[in-house]
Amino acid sequence: MYRNKTRQVMVGNVPVGGDAPISIQSMTNTRTQDVAATVKQINELAAAGCEIIRCAVPDMEAARAISEIKKQINIPLVADIHFDYRLAIAAIENGADKIRINPGNIGAPERIQAVVEKAIEYHVPIRIGVNSGSLEKHLVQKYGGVTAEGLVESALDKIHIVEQYGLKDIIVSIKSSDVMMCIRAYELMVQKTDYPLHVGITESGPLGGGIIKSSVGLGAILYQGIGNTVRVSLTGERVEEINTAKKILAALGLRKAGIEVISCPTCGRTQIDLITLANQVEKLVAQYDLDLRVAVMGCVVNGPGEAREADLGVAGGCGEGLLFKKGKILRKMPEDQLLAALKDELDHWEEERI
Known part of the structure; x- marks a missing residue:
């Protein structure tokens, strides 16, 4: 897949842009001042695959807490x-x-200059964030409402503000809860700048609808080679943001995400509790750092055939099922032994390749 070429910016030890892989971000929802709770959540997210974390800094206590959190x-x-x-x-x-700042709400030019000069002194990049909910009134009037064109013009204005004080380590985000507006804005933005782009659909909603909106929006943006770091914004457990981002990137072939589980939607031939089994398998495979495709099929007649491209799989029947590998049946067993048999194969997968 073609990737739009941008300059590279370092966020700590994580490269963003250039030839670097797309990084996954999230944001804590703890009080940053509560160091223990914030650290706990960050480490849980990091274990799930989060590579950059953002924390709200609403007051000076939160700003000072960063020092201890970082340790x-x-x-x-x-x-x-x-x-x-x-x-x-x-x-x-x-x-x-x-x-992450919006120079437009920081205040007088000398205040923006002070922030930029401090960032340059400490070699800290600035992410310029523009949101459809806070688009300037004159741009709303100019474009007859909140539009992708207005968001891009706003972002370019903010880039110019910090550039004039000498900053070059900039990452840009343009966010909207309107999926099509967001897609269009990033399509326009990539034509106007070579700064790395942080992409996401903001305020996408609770898990169900939010995952759909984020998948559609991010999929359309990333498929065009646009975007260098992503956040899936969901109202729910923060780890789900990471899991969803990994699956979106894996579905587009942009990075590996461990074991991929495929499963049939069930039909009148299904004689096994496939939904429960598929959920159990998905939880099981999360424990393995393997690049595999595992199938969970509801019919022993079609299962191994339809899922022949899977590396490993199970197919249910009436009280029993099959364990198969690369479309070839390994053995038949009672239904309640399928999960354990699958686990045993995964436990010894690397040994078989030696």
């Missing part, structure tokens, strides 16, 4: 700042690896 985590931390330029400066001084 206990192993991924770069981004400080999310609104309105108060002093919080941005304090966050940088306390070890933030990147700050």
Whole structure:
């Protein structure tokens, strides 16, 4: 797949842009001032595959907490700042690896300059965030409403503001809860700048609808080679943001995401509790760092045949089922032994390749 070429910016030890792989981000929903809770959540997200984490910095206590949080985590931390330029400066001084600001709500030019100069001093990049919900009134009037064109013009204005003070380590995000507007905005933006792009569908909603909106939007954007780092914004368990991002990237062939589980939708021939079994298999395979495709099929007649491209799989029957590999049946067994048999194969998978 073609990837739009951008310059590269380092966020801590994670490269964003250039030839670097697309990185996955999330944001904590703990009080940043609560160091123990914030560290716990960050480490859980990192274990799931999060590579960059963002924390809200609403006050000076939160800015100072960054110093202690950084000692206990192993991924770069981004400080999310609104309105108060002093919080941005304090966050940088306390070890933030990147700050996220909207220069438009920071205030007077000298305040923006102070933040930019501190970022340059500490070699900290700035993510310029533009959101459809806060588009400037004059741009809303110019374009007759909130539009992709208005979002892009706003982002370019903000880039110019920080560029004039000498900053070149910039990452840009343009977010909207409107999927089509978001896609169009990134299509336009990639023609206007070579800065790395942070992509996501903001305020996408609870898990069900949010996953669909994010998958459609991010899929359309990333398929065009646009985007260097992603966040799936969901109202729910934060780990689900990471799991969904990994699956989107894997589905597009942009990175591996461990074992992929495929399963049939069930039909009148299904004589096994396939839904329960598929959920059990998905939980099981999350424990393995293997690049495989595992199938869970509901019919012993078609199962091994339809899933012949799977590396490993099970197919259910009436109280029994088959274990198969690369379309070839290994053995038949009672239904309640299928999961254990699959686990045994995975446990010894690497041994068989030696």
